[in-house]
Amino acid sequence: MRFIVLLASLVAVCALPLHARAQTPQPQAQKIPAVDAPASAQGEPARTMRKLDGRSLPLGGTLNAPQAWQAYKQRFVTQSGRVIDTANGQISHSEGQGYGMLLAVAANDRPTFERIWGWTRANLMVRDDQLLAWRWTPGQRPAVTDMNNATDGDVLVAWALAEAAELWADASHRASGRRIAVELARKTVLFKTPRGAILLPGVLGFSASDRPDGPIINLSYYVFPAFARLSSVAPEVDWRGLIQTGLDQIRAARFGDSQLPADWITVRGDAPRPADGFPRQFSYNAIRIPLYLAWAGVGDWEHYAAFHAWAQRTRGLATINLDTGAEADRLTERGYGAIATLLACALEQKPASPDFRTLRDGEHYYAATIQLLAITAANMRYNSCQPG
Amino acid sequence: MPARLTRLLLVSASAVAITGAHAQTPATHGFLVEAPQQPSPAGRAVGPSQKEAAPVPAPQPQRRAPALAIKPIDAEEGGPDETALRYYAAQNQTRRVALEIERLQRLYPYWRPPETLVEPASTSSEDEQPLWDLFGADRMDELRAAIELRQKQEPDWRPSKDLTDKIARKELRLRLMGMWRAGQLNDIIAAVRQDGYGGDRADIDLQWTVAETYARMKQTGEALDIYRSILRTAPDPKDRIATIQKAMDTMRMSEVEKLLVEARIDEAGRSDLAPLAIDITRARISAYLHDERPEPVPAAEVRTFEAYARGVNDANQSGLVAWHHLKNRQYSEALEWFKLALERGGDAMVAHGLAHVLREKGMLREAEEVAFAWREPLANNAILYIDVLEAQLTNPVPPYVEPERLARYAQVTVDLASGEGAQALGWYAYNTCQFEAAYEWFQRAVAWYPKETTVVGLMLASQKLKRTKDFFELANRYDGLFPKALALLFPDGYQRPPSPCDLLASGRVAPAATRALAPQPAPVHAAPRHFGASPPPAAGMASQHWAPQSWGQHLLPVANDQLPKFARGEFPAAVELENHRRFASSGKLMGRPAASAAPPAAQTALRMEQPAPAQLVARRVQGVSAMPYERWGFSLLPGANGQTAADAPHSAQVAPAGTAWASEGAAAANAPAFVDPHQAMQAIASASRAPLPPAPRVAPGQAGVLMRNAALGGDGVDMTPTASIPDDPLADAPAVLRDSLRAREFVRDDEDAPDLAARAHRFEHSRREDMEAFAADWRPRLSRLLSKSPPGAQDTCPPGQDPSPWCEPGANELEQELAQEPANAEIEQ
Known part of the structure; x- marks a missing residue:
């Protein structure tokens, strides 16, 4: 019985994954054949790449794109500090709050940071621990509609607090960031598995006791640039171990011709495989993996090859059905293209086009956020990204 | 050019004539390059200058080489490392050659010494000197060009096998070292798989490099093989020690242990790795502290390390001993060692350990002082300070706390914007009948840390102050989320004894009389709750968080258990479901702000939000148990995931196996504590003499401002507390x-x-x-x-x-x- 409840709750968490962005209501049942499926990373000759800059760098003040940030705030951050996911019924979630806080630190925008953090703690820290309830729905009573956490949201908020503490030296940020970081390491990390440090996507619903194919991981919850920095508030945690395991799993979890990872992966058994009951897709979650890799400056060519091939698609970016290699959803919002631009900067030293730093009107929260994150990453690490 | 005397041309089965001393030969040169060298940082290139650094024993006049076995050995065949042997032979050190042969035969019983220890010189070797010079200078491109040129000029000429072999090896070495410097570890492994790296015939730097590459790439088996091979063959004890040090730097101690068995024990029983004993123990203790080593470090070893730590004036060493004792729950020893470490200049982390030990020993007052004193350099201490006193302040019968201690606790609470501290002060004030202060602190706690118990605290304080509007606003906002908050509206049908403050207020009990009260009869334990999926005691929720309900452990059913009635607009009522309480921290700096390259962002408008219509009926939420009104048949709307039944509360969740949380075990779960009525009466006495907690400061004119109306702009963040609930929550609403x-x-x-x-x-x-x-x-x-x-x-x-x-x-x-x-x-x- 408990299992059924757990399973039901899991389906609820994940059937509505944060990034099953319901922004394409128009019927798109027919799958476009894979005429332009990503070049098979298997077939691609092994190549070497320039060693990336993997230093642990501070985030504060690196988002040097004031106009894009102003536009972002006006479109997605309310006066009370709520970051709105415009494509998902105007809900908010710990991930969005974390991104908002990070971008505010990167923009050196303390008033906005305090607003977003103030909203976040006042509305999402309703669990009985130091983690955040992941979803907040306006107009619902109560507005917190799920008490489970989303580990990436916790990681992002803790990281943003650690960066804020370093940039502005406010004691309260350091203490709050530490409490969250220590708690997420305590409750959601399996440090001593044969695969290394497994990061559970949430406290409930993903572990070996919760699912027959558990534990489940979501590689886009391995926020590499965050792990490299969280030791400033929680040095006793083996963040390097998390980075290493994330890299190892990215190398191991390559499915289908595209050799891309699925959003949700089971690590039970000998080899990782797409988790049961989830779409077998490289989708809205996983597209952040190359962003985080490049942002942290970690990984080798073998970690990047499949993402690089995906980013080079001449038909434009899309989510990928890993069984057929076909496109699932076209990623038409141009904000997503910032990932490809960032990869080109990092791997090939190609300069970015001038509009890399311009936020497009009308694009939704997720694409716009990814674009600003990519700009930040490029400013932090890749001089080659300066417009040519 | 300094002449080298040794030129061993030929070793025959019977006897060998040493034909004479000649100038430097290719063979000799080659041996030197391959000779074992001093430990050096990995990645170092071997250049000509290092030939001089190689240990070159003074040549002994030697006219005869030892009788050697017949079978020539093929260099490519593998087998033991004959570098040293050939080196000694080249140096005419017969005694060492014999010893080395003996050693190799002990290690490799089937090995036979090579027939020729020195290759015959190429006929053209004398002519190759310029080429060897280029080789020695690592000018490989020029060397290739020179060979090519000479082959064009003299079609019959071939470079000696010695030269070609060594060129190939050196080129591989240069390539691998280049990759190492570029951090291309994968490429090193690929190259080694394809071309090899010379195995134990490679110079030791290269072996270390390849081993470290494997170790970093988590291919520990391969790394161990290389390290082990060095340990077995390297003649120089310094190299063996350096090998262990390198392994300790790059691998977990559990792997390094597999290498330590290679220690060579002499007749006196002394290990050749003895110079590393302290380092090894230190690494073992460290592994034990990080849970990488399940078994304790041998006591004798620890004692030796302790003696060492006591003798060196290094806080890190004494600190390590202290943490080791703390881990083993040897608190008295840990206390002494932490003190010693602090005396020796230990840092805030050492103080943190000291505070932990003091807490474990029940010396809470001391723990509080240490954590407070060291709160600024290290956030861990500030947090520990909050937590140590929190446990006392939230006790239903709070201990006496001096006003100045309360004041500084309040200051740190505001410095950290700590919800934990704020709710602790709130409960302290509430349990000592100081409801106005309790209300203020709970306001902050709900802004910073809106847990169920915190919201309950604010509701209780509001109730006492007759701030009905606040009370019902909170009840409506957290309807569907916090059953205990709703339980204040919908009691469970059992009587509860009055709280000490209620008794005081009613005048039925005078504080002075309380001590004379007779002990109460043995309590009757609570009957189980009789409705709904009532949650078990929440794991992790300290009883002190739940002080008011603790009185209710002795329950009698209420005679007239009826659905309570509320006035219109009280419950259910539509309220704004966003929590607008905001309070800034004091802005206390911890360290210096970083100088940011970017100027502060300009302040522009944020998004205006149109609040969605609020609702009257709550929905189910995952991880939330039944609402108290459900026992009267009311229900909730299905949750976002479609669930219709109440969940087990998320606080009762089982820790996922493998997490640190799971290993903490059930001991951490704090069930609500039983409160003795007699103890409760004592609380009355303490309530009447408890110091006032300082009220949080509210800047004049700022109270009552909603966050969304706070003016934007200015140079820095607005540090003024910015919100309480306005008189009309809708007054500012669109x-x-x-x-x-x-x-x-x-x-x-x-x-x-x-x-x-x-x-x-x-x-x-x-x-x-x-x-x-x-x-x-x-x-x-x-x-x-x-x-x-x-x-x-x-x-x-x-x-x-x-x-x-x-x-x-x-x-x-x-x-x-x-x-x-x-x-x-x-x-x-």
């Missing part, structure tokens, strides 16, 4: 929200209205003064509600489309809710 809420009240007033259309009609005419605003905001929507399907109307906006009169998020929910109205209205009756 017209749409205001009207929607008032409209709802109107509708509920008029239960007799026959249909929705009539209600809406009457609503439209009832508020003439707001008609203009109303018309703009509501008429289109109302007409949609009336007509049900106006042309082109959509219930909900397509995802991504901004709300408009014809599509509003939640517009359909309004209808749904109106339809549900009668069910809820019963609560009010």
Whole structure:
């Protein structure tokens, strides 16, 4: 019985994954054949790449794109500090709050940071621990509609607090960031598995006791640039171990011709495989993996090859059905293209086009956020990204 | 050019004539390059200068080489490392050659010494000197070119095998070292797989490099093989020690242990790795502290290390011993060692350990002082300080705390904007009958840390202060989320004894008399709750967080257990579901702000939000147990995931196996503590003499401002506490929200209205003064509600489309809710 409840709750968490962005209501049942499926990373000759800059760098003040940030705030951050996911019924979630806080630190925008953090703690820290309830729905009573956490949201908020503490030296940020970081390491990390440090996507619903194919991981919850920095508030945690395991799993979890990872992966058994009951897709979650890799400056060519091939698609970016290699959803919002631009900067030293730093009107929260994150990453690490 | 004497040309089966001393030969040169060298940083290139650094024993006059076995050995065949042997032979060191042969035969019983220890010189070797010079200078491109040129000039000429072999090796070495410097570890492994690296015949730097590459790439088996091979073959003890050091730097200690068995023990029983003993113990202790080593470090070893740590004036060493004792729960020893480490200049982390030990020993007062003193350099200590005193302040019968201690606790709480500290002060104030202060602190706690117990605290304080509006606003906001908050509205049907403060207030008990009270009879334990999926005691919730309910461990059923009645607008009522409480920290700096390259961002407008219409009926939430009113048959709407039944509370969740949380075990779960009534009476006495907690400072003129109205701009963040609940929570709300809420009240007033259309009609005419605003905001929507399907109307906006009169998020929910109205209205009756 408990299992059924757990399973039901899991389906609820994940059937509505944060990034099953319901922004394409128009019927798109027919799958476009894979005429332009990503070049098979298997077939691609092994190549070497320039060693990336993997230093642990501070985030504060690196988002040097004031106009894009102003536009972002006006479109997605309310006066009370709520970051709105415009494509998902105007809900908010710990991930969005974390991104908002990070971008505010990167923009050196303390008033906005305090607003977003103030909203976040006042509305999402309703669990009985130091983690955040992941979803907040306006107009619902109560507005917190799920008490489970989303580990990436916790990681992002803790990281943003650690960066804020370093940039502005406010004691309260350091203490709050530490409490969250220590708690997420305590409750959601399996440090001593044969695969290394497994990061559970949430406290409930993903572990070996919760699912027959558990534990489940979501590689886009391995926020590499965050792990490299969280030791400033929680040095006793083996963040390097998390980075290493994330890299190892990215190398191991390559499915289908595209050799891309699925959003949700089971690590039970000998080899990782797409988790049961989830779409077998490289989708809205996983597209952040190359962003985080490049942002942290970690990984080798073998970690990047499949993402690089995906980013080079001449038909434009899309989510990928890993069984057929076909496109699932076209990623038409141009904000997503910032990932490809960032990869080109990092791997090939190609300069970015001038509009890399311009936020497009009308694009939704997720694409716009990814674009600003990519700009930040490029400013932090890749001089080659300066417009040519 | 310094002449080298040794030129061993030929070793025959019987005897060998040493034909003479010649100038430097290729063979000799080669041996030197391959000779074992001093430990050096990995990645170092071997250049000519290092030939001089190689240990070159003084050549001994030697006319005869030893008799050697017949079978020549093929260099490519593998087998033991003959480098040293050949080196000694080249140096004519017969005794060492014999010893080396003996050693190799001991290690490799089937090995036979090579017939020739020195290759015959190429006939052209003398002519190759310029080439060897290029080789020695690592000028490999020029060397290749020179060979090519000479082959063109002398078609019959071939470079010696010695030279070609060594060129190949050196090129591989240079390539691998280049990759190492570029951090291309994968490429090193690929190259080694394809071309090899010379195995134990490679120079030791290269072996270390390849081993470290494997170790970093988590291929520990391969790394261990290389390290082990060095340990078995390297003749120089320094190299062996350096090998262990390198392994300790790059691998977990559990792997390094597999290498330590290679130690060579001499007749006196002394290990050749003895110089590393302290380092090894240190690494073992460290592994034990990090849970990488399950078994304890041998006691004798620890004692040796302790003696060492005591002798060196290094806080890190004594600190390590202290942490080791703390891990083993040897608190007295840990205390002594932490003190020693602090005396020796230990840092804030050492102080942190000291505070932990003091807490474990029950020396809370001392722990508090240490953590407070070291709070600024290290956030861990500030947090520990908050937590140590929190446990005491939230005790239902709080201990006496001096006013100055309370004051500094309050200051640190505001410095850290600590919800934990704020709720602790709130409970302390509440349990000592200081409700105004309790209210203020709970306000902050709800802004910083809106846990269930914190919200309950604010509701209780509001109740005591007759701030009914706050009380019901919180009840409505957390309806569906916090059962214990709702339990204040819907009691569970059991009587509870009055709290000490209630008794004091009623005048029935005088503080002075309390000590004379007779002990109460043995308590009757609570009957189990009799309705709903009542949660078990929440794991991790300290009883002190739940002080008021703790009185209720001795329960009698209430005689007249009826559904409570509320006035209209109390419950259920539509309130804003966003928590707008905000309080800034004091802005206390911890360290210096980083100088940011970017200027502070300009302040521009943020998004104006149109609040969605609030609801009256709660939905199920995952991880939340039943609401107390469910025992009267009321239900909740299905949750976002469709669930209709209450969940087990998330606080009762089982820790996922493998997490640190799971290993902490059930001991951490704090069930609500039993509170003895006699103890409760004692609390009355302490309540009457408890110091006042300092009230948080509110800047004049700032109270009552909603965050969303706080002025933007200025140089820095506004550090003034910015919010409490305004008199009218809707006063600042946009017209749409205001009207929607008032409209709802109107509708509920008029239960007799026959249909929705009539209600809406009457609503439209009832508020003439707001008609203009109303018309703009509501008429289109109302007409949609009336007509049900106006042309082109959509219930909900397509995802991504901004709300408009014809599509509003939640517009359909309004209808749904109106339809549900009668069910809820019963609560009010």
